Amino acid sequence: MNKSIHSNSMATILVMAAAVSMLSTSLPVHTCALEPSINGGITISYPGSIDVAVAVASARSDGLLPPARSEAIPNDVRKQQILADLRRLQARLNKAREQIPADSAAPFSVVLVGPGLWSHFHMTTGGVLANYHTDGPLVGKVVVLTHATALRAMLTGSLSIERATELGLIAYSGVDASSIQRTFEISL
DSSP: OOHHHHHHHHHHHHHHHHHHHHHHHHSOOOOOTTSOOTTTTOOOOOTTHHHHHHHHHHHHHTTSSOOOOOSOOOHHHHHHHHHHHHHHHHHHHHHHGGGSOGGGOOOEEEEEETTTEEEEEEEETTEEEEEEEESSOOTTSEEEEEEHHHHHHHHHTSSOHHHHHHHTSEEEESTTTHHHHHHHHHHO
């Protein structure tokens, strides 16, 4: 093989590899740590997620939330538990739908801090539609940040939504997040 052709081919391959590498690091990625990924399961944090994570650690040390599990749970089992809780949230939102003012019926996203699992919720006249395990937030819509442990505590009633808000275990981000916050207060 001609050395100049070989050198040109290698240079092209290296340039293409560098371009792919740069693109993969510059694009916004919202992968979930419960799935294998090219970034090693590390999730890209959303603004405010660190505050929620710190609040969860504090609530755990104060005994308000159960401690983190020390035994290893397979990610697929953990994902199914989280999805079951998100379906329970959808059912609660659906049950409270008639009490929720029409201006609070905007779509919103929920991110579970830790695994970085995203879900989208759409309040419709026919019911609450949910899309679980999605890729990032709905553009321009409110984002609800919480943790799977805090969500479960709110769903079971061991933690009120008011107390969770006060402790920073649930937070709202976006323009006019107050209507979505009211939706959660009515539902949980």
